[in-house]
Amino acid sequence: MSMKPGAIEYPPKTEDIIPMDFKSVWEAMEDCQRKGLTKSIGVSNFTPKKLDQILACATIPPAVNQVELNPYWQQKKLRDYCKANGITVAAFSPLGAAGTSWGSSRVMESEVLNDIAKAKGKSVAQVCLRWEYEQGVAIVAKSYNKERMKQNLEIFDWGLNEEETKKIGEIPQSRVHLGEEFISVTGPFKTVEELWDGEL
Numbered sequence: 214m215s216m217k218p219g220a221i222e223y224p225p226k227t228e229d230i231i232p233m234d235f236k237s238v239w240e241a242m243e244d245c246q247r248k249g250l251t252k253s254i255g256v257s258n259f260t261p262k263k264l265d266q267i268l269a270c271a272t273i274p275p276a277v278n279q280v281e282l283n284p285y286w287q288q289k290k291l292r293d294y295c296k297a298n299g300i301t302v303a304a305f306s307p308l309g310a311a312g313t314s315w316g317s318s319r320v321m322e323s324e325v326l327n328d329i330a331k332a333k334g335k336s337v338a339q340v341c342l343r344w345e346y347e348q349g350v351a352i353v354a355k356s357y358n359k360e361r362m363k364q365n366l367e368i369f370d371w372g373l374n375e376e377e378t379k380k381i382g383e384i385p386q387s388r389v390h391l392g393e394e395f396i397s398v399t400g401p402f403k404t405v406e407e408l409w410d411g412e413l
């Protein structure tokens with residue numbers, strides 16, 4: 214969605230949320246890249262249906278789509294779509310964003326992930342990030358803690374086995390970041406289903 218011009222507030226005032234004109238916004242972004250103002254352009258929180266709309270008018274396709282992605286919302290359909298169209302998928306909330314207004318502790322408290330972590334002598338965060346790395350997605354993990362930042366980078370010299378990958382693959386799926394703050398009867402998205410094109 215787009216916002217009316219002016220000061221940016223979060224959560225947004227519902228009357229400030231307006232439909233996005235994908236074609237003109239994307240053309241302006243392409244212009245930024247052509248002028249060398251940015252190396253690459255991309256999108257965030259786009260479903261396959263919304264990516265279709267961008268690709269229908271793009272002369273430069275999005276380099277990346279940053280979306281909620283972790284073992285509890287694996288985004289298989291979107292990943293297949295992006296792979297087929299040469300778009301890198303980047304995972305936000307890769308650890309589930311525990312303790313935030315948009316996340317949940319279900320990833321860090323996961324029995325499946327805790328069992329694998331114990332068996333491998335790794336932390337749950339490391340198992341989680343390693344799984345995401347093995348799925349071929351870029352990862353945007355956030356930590357303000359030096360030790361945890363270091364720990365989150367120590368995932369490149371070991372791997373998950375087939376059984377562990379299978380167990381993670383069987384975790385029941387649901388989106389946590391619903392974006393309810395962007396839903397209103399007067400705005401472009403009247404229901405959560407509409408916002409995510411039914412991908413919940």
Ligand SMILES: NC(=O)c1ccc[n+]([C@@H]2O[C@H](COP(=O)([O-])OP(=O)(O)OC[C@H]3O[C@@H](n4cnc5c(N)ncnc54)[C@H](OP(=O)(O)O)[C@@H]3O)[C@@H](O)[C@H]2O)c1
Nearest residue numbers: 257305306307308309310311338353354355356357358361
């Ligand atoms: N595009 C979008 O719509 C969107 C939406 C949400 C988030 N994002 C972006 O995605 C990035 C990351 O996502 P996120 O912050 O939502 O969630 P996240 O990276 O999954 O989780 C961050 C939380 O995990 C903790 N943490 C980090 N490493 C840890 C470790 N090794 N062990 C235990 N806890 C650990 C952090 O605490 P400490 O800091 O105390 O370590 C923090 O509380 C952020 O830069 C955010 O801006 C984008």
